[in-house]
Amino acid sequence: MSIYERIESLIKSKAxxxxxxxxxxxxxxxxxxxWKRxxxxxGTNKLIDIAAYxxxxLDWLMTGREREAVQVHEEREAYAADEPDWIRLSSRLTEREKAFxxxxxxxxxxxxxxKRMGGK
Known part of the structure; x- marks a missing residue:
């Protein structure tokens, strides 16, 4: 199913x-x-708007699949106290992963x- 087909099914589901x-x-x-043809x-911003609406x-809208919940159990290694984990991890990402x-x-x-404005 294409992105357009998923959008079309959402439109129908809202009647x-x-x-x-x-x-x-x-x-x-x-x-x-x-999009249909x-x-x-x-674009990304429009996909975000559609997913929120x-x-x-966004995963489902783009791929038709939900991201699987992954439970990770690992022992924490000793890292430099001044470097948060997310900074260390982000340095290993590809440009595409960073953009995502x-x-x-x-x-x-x-x-x-x-939600603050009273929306969904």
């Missing part, structure tokens, strides 16, 4: 029209048609703002 969906999220019907894909994960984490952090902040 709304594609026109209503486009109006709600500020998407032109032409762009939606381009595979001429273009929604339908209260689904950045998008996720922005998505999380966006959802927090929505």
């Amino acid at each position: 709304m029209t594609k026109k209503e969906f486009c109006k709600e999220l500020g998407i032109s019907t032409g762009n939606l048609g381009d 595979g001429k273009s894909s929604p 339908f209260d689904v994960s 984490i950045q998008e996720y952090l922005e998505f999380t902040e966006y959802r927090r703002k929505l």
Whole structure:
């Protein structure tokens, strides 16, 4: 199932029209048609908006799969006290992984703002 097909199924699940969906999220019907035909894909910010609107994960919207919860049990090694773990770990990431984490952090902040404003 493509991103467009997942978006279409979400629209149907809310019993709304594609026109209503486009109006709600500020998407032109032409762009939606381009997504359907595979001429273009929604940008990152639009995917974040769509995921937040339908209260689904960005992972599911992009891939059709939820990220599996992984339980990690490990003994903590002795690290330099002045270097938090996340800094040490982030230095090992690829640029693509860093970009994904950045998008996720922005998505999380966006959802927090929505909740504070009385949204989902």
